[in-house]
Amino acid sequence: MKRLFLIATLFFISFSSHASSVTIQSTTSTRDSGLYEYLLPYYPDFNKINIKVIAVGTGQAIMNAKNCDGNILIVHDKEREIKFITDGHGSDRHNLMYNDFIIIGPSTDEADISSSRSVQEAFSRIYKKKHKFVSRADSSGTHSSEIAIWNQLKLDPSTYTGKWYLESGQGMGPSLNIAISLDAYILSDRSTWLRFKNKQTHKIVYENSSELRNDYGMILVNHKKCKNLDYDSSLKLYQWLASDDAAAIIRNYRVSNSHVFYID
């Protein structure tokens, strides 16, 4: 029995590597857009360090970074990003890039969203029509933006939860799958939608990039709070991602011939 434990212990020791590694805690939308696979190989030290990308909702990404399980945080919820820094978990923040949110709906567009003049009007039409609407409801950045619009309208759709207001509690992709099979409307970020393959007959019914701007922020996790993190490697990658070189690559990234992310 003792021998067995010894073998097991040796096994785990032999496999735990100590090469320097940087973990990026990211939102699912940037991962699902395919940006990291495109961008990170351009990093000069790409082959020297181990870059791990963990893609979860903004809420979970922030939680993981608070637990010191990430060197860099890439999310899209400015309020919570600033709170993260004022709470002392992050040491620096950079406006990485932006794109926009869009409303996806069935091609028949029964609630007549495409003729609405503002996103508020679009949302109130869905509310009045009681047309099926899928909400992420997973405390992601997209979810916060959706809630902000309902709040501006002083409407509370959550009283209709399970009737026409459907809270999926899942990521962007799974929620899009639900919306498509239920002929429902949904608020999505443009990058996920561009890359999404199971579109069927759904289409963009409302877009206005200045009104529905979706900013992605990048935060360097505070190494003074998280002593386990390799500060030099994280800072180097952070500075490269914030550099003009990286910006040019991000600007150039295209999915099915359209640009996905913008940088001012």
Next chain:
Amino acid sequence: MYVNVVLSFLVELVLQSLANIFELNNSFKDVVILSLYVSVIATIISSVISIYLTSYMAIKNFFGKDAITLIFNSLMSLPPVVVGLILYITFSSSGVLGFMDLLYSPNIMIIAQFIIVTPIIISLSLKCLNDRYSLLSDYLFSLNTSENKIRRTLVYESRYDLLIIVITGMSRALSEVGAVIIVGGNIDNLTRVMTTSIVLETSRGELSLALSLGISLIVIAVTMNLLISYIKNKLL
């Protein structure tokens, strides 16, 4: 009419998946290898420990045996997500075992699957060895040998049933997704296994690719079972 549309959609999906299987690239191979590596190691470690322990438990009646059996039987329904969550809290950098630096590595996926599989193997092999022991106890005592010899004979006589139990455990490990996606993080080239890539491709709306991964998982399971039954017939 509606059924027709659904059927043609399904047929199209399956055809596309079959086409995908034959064109899957290198990264797919790595994903399959990692899947097998994690699940096989977890099952082997778990099987050795579980069968070793249950061989002791089967031939003895001791205080609390029923309680232990009950506990392991209940632990069989432990949801993998909960296992993942508990391991995340424990092995997170701010957790008690954070210093081990295991989070987001294949090793912690092995630990997770070990925890999921062990109650299954313990419960089933305890039942199997208990039953076999009550059948064989007269014969075993007539041999008049040491307790160690009795345990070894008991396990040897139950080898076919135990093999099926080990396969059951392995299937559980291979098909599990809730725990490995939390502790492994589904990192490309490092901790991405078949089930987590199915989740990923589904979330990207690549349903046919996701389905082809699912079909490959079944093909692998069938191949593995054929291989094991071949070994069983030849060697055991």
